[in-house]
Amino acid sequence: MKAVVIGAGIVGSLVSRELTRYGFDVSIIEKEADVAWGVTKANSGIVHAGYDDEPGTLRAALCAKGNAMYEEISKELDVKVKRTGSLVVAFNNEELETLKELLKRGEINGVPDLKILDRDEVLSMEPHLNPEVKYALYAPTAGVIFPWDAAIAAVENALDNGAKLFLNEKVVDIEVKDGKVRKVITDKGEHKADLVINAAGLYGDEISKMAGAEYVPIHPRKGEYILLDSNVSKMVKRVIFPTPTEKSKGILVVPTLTGEILLGPTAQDLPPEMKDDLSTTAEGLNFVKEKVVKLMPDIPFNMALKTFAGLRPESPQKDFFIKKSNKVWGFVNVIAIRSPGLTAAPAIAKYVIEKVIEEDLGITLEKNESFNPVRKGITHFADLPEEEWNEIIKKDPEAGKIICFCNKVTEREVIEAIKRGAKTLDGIKFRTRAMAGRCQANFCATKVIKLLARELGVDMSEIMLKSGNTWVVDGKVRE
Numbered sequence: 001m002k003a004v005v006i007g008a009g010i011v012g013s014l015v016s017r018e019l020t021r022y023g024f025d026v027s028i029i030e031k032e033a034d035v036a037w038g039v040t041k042a043n044s045g046i047v048h049a050g051y052d053d054e055p056g057t058l059r060a061a062l063c064a065k066g067n068a069m070y071e072e073i074s075k076e077l078d079v080k081v082k083r084t085g086s087l088v089v090a091f092n093n094e095e096l097e098t099l100k101e102l103l104k105r106g107e108i109n110g111v112p113d114l115k116i117l118d119r120d121e122v123l124s125m126e127p128h129l130n131p132e133v134k135y136a137l138y139a140p141t142a143g144v145i146f147p148w149d150a151a152i153a154a155v156e157n158a159l160d161n162g163a164k165l166f167l168n169e170k171v172v173d174i175e176v177k178d179g180k181v182r183k184v185i186t187d188k189g190e191h192k193a194d195l196v197i198n199a200a201g202l203y204g205d206e207i208s209k210m211a212g213a214e215y216v217p218i219h220p221r222k223g224e225y226i227l228l229d230s231n232v233s234k235m236v237k238r239v240i241f242p243t244p245t246e247k248s249k250g251i252l253v254v255p256t257l258t259g260e261i262l263l264g265p266t267a268q269d270l271p272p273e274m275k276d277d278l279s280t281t282a283e284g285l286n287f288v289k290e291k292v293v294k295l296m297p298d299i300p301f302n303m304a305l306k307t308f309a310g311l312r313p314e315s316p317q318k319d320f321f322i323k324k325s326n327k328v329w330g331f332v333n334v335i336a337i338r339s340p341g342l343t344a345a346p347a348i349a350k351y352v353i354e355k356v357i358e359e360d361l362g363i364t365l366e367k368n369e370s371f372n373p374v375r376k377g378i379t380h381f382a383d384l385p386e387e388e389w390n391e392i393i394k395k396d397p398e399a400g401k402i403i404c405f406c407n408k409v410t411e412r413e414v415i416e417a418i419k420r421g422a423k424t425l426d427g428i429k430f431r432t433r434a435m436a437g438r439c440q441a442n443f444c445a446t447k448v449i450k451l452l453a454r455e456l457g458v459d460m461s462e463i464m465l466k467s468g469n470t471w472v473v474d475g476k477v478r479e
Helices: 010-021 058-077 093-109 119-125 147-160 201-211 230-235 282-295 341-360 386-395 411-419 425-432 445-456
Strands: 002-006 025-029 086-090 115-118 135-139 143-145 164-166 171-177 180-186 189-192 195-198 219-228 239-241 252-255 261-264 304-314 321-324 331-335 402-404
Touching (some): 002 010, 058 147, 086 119, 093 135, 119 135, 143 147, 171 201, 180 195, 425 445
Parallel strands (some): 195 331
Antiparallel strands (some): 086 135, 115 135, 180 189, 219 261, 239 252, 252 261
């Protein structure tokens, strides 16, 4: 059966991988120049414990399950997940009541080992927190991940198992005949389809409209962030949440996998027509600072590496919209995947296969006996023992040529990323972390551009930063 997955974010990539597990002929269509460049690229990167979601919702049902599944994802796809644990802090008795409610929700949702700590316990764990803190809800199963790592890994594994990836293709129409999906039409061609999985993120409602299927309206919620240098990594060990509101989980302090500290996000609802607005504002960033200081008064904002914004797909129902269409056979919506979508993603993929495709659509699943769940990531040589790295360099000198000094990324890693599909500067950055360090590409971008041009056999002027007309080199200064 021919399945077309629209969208190569964390959800679309994991659904695609699951489809190859059952022998579907899978095509993945992504409008950007690479995988995971939509909602997945710019979020908080938290594997949530699962206590925040209202019992009875799909979010609640799939969050804690997805959290637990990341152990297997990490092993099979060679993706790093760090179980930092998280603290939701409270400064008064009113907020304590909210913590008690979250504790009850978490227990109903199946979250293990939750407990409320007193002030002394909290400050012994996180001494840089505001000393006025009185309580905190501790969730040891929470953690952090680079979302794009998981999406890239899942797509690579899906491709190894027979899927096909079509980048830079924008879906413009979906052909339906006799009440069934027939084709997905893009600005570059047509893809026959017996089954269409709509995992188009912010554009999920628009894709549904093309098919004449049910949908929920989606609007973007912008979150602005500040990223601090890894020099301040010792200030915080766990994900720190304020007591949440109805609108959001609040402004967070998040230790990343590589030691930087992420601050944010804001939660600004934008109209549906602003699904490309990734601008940051002085107002938004100042709001982040104001709220962070209440959590950690000594946070050094002068150590900021960069600021950026991400967009989340919000809908009026405030829950995932995952179901078959009753109007168009073979069309499946996996949209409105707002927080905790990243955490729930592995469980969402299983749900789509087992509940929607097998049970609701009645499609018989046949296991692909040749399916290989294992994918090996790109070796980051600086993580190896020095003696082992030196032995590798003797056989492969490119493994010893440093391209990015901030993150110690070698020429061999960049070349491997290109072989795996990176064709842009961002494609290299998200696969290797070259250009993501303290210099923010000032000293290594030129070297990466030269390597891309050499390995792809193109002129440097053809290399782009990301999608669209984002050329980096405009021409020669002199002959």
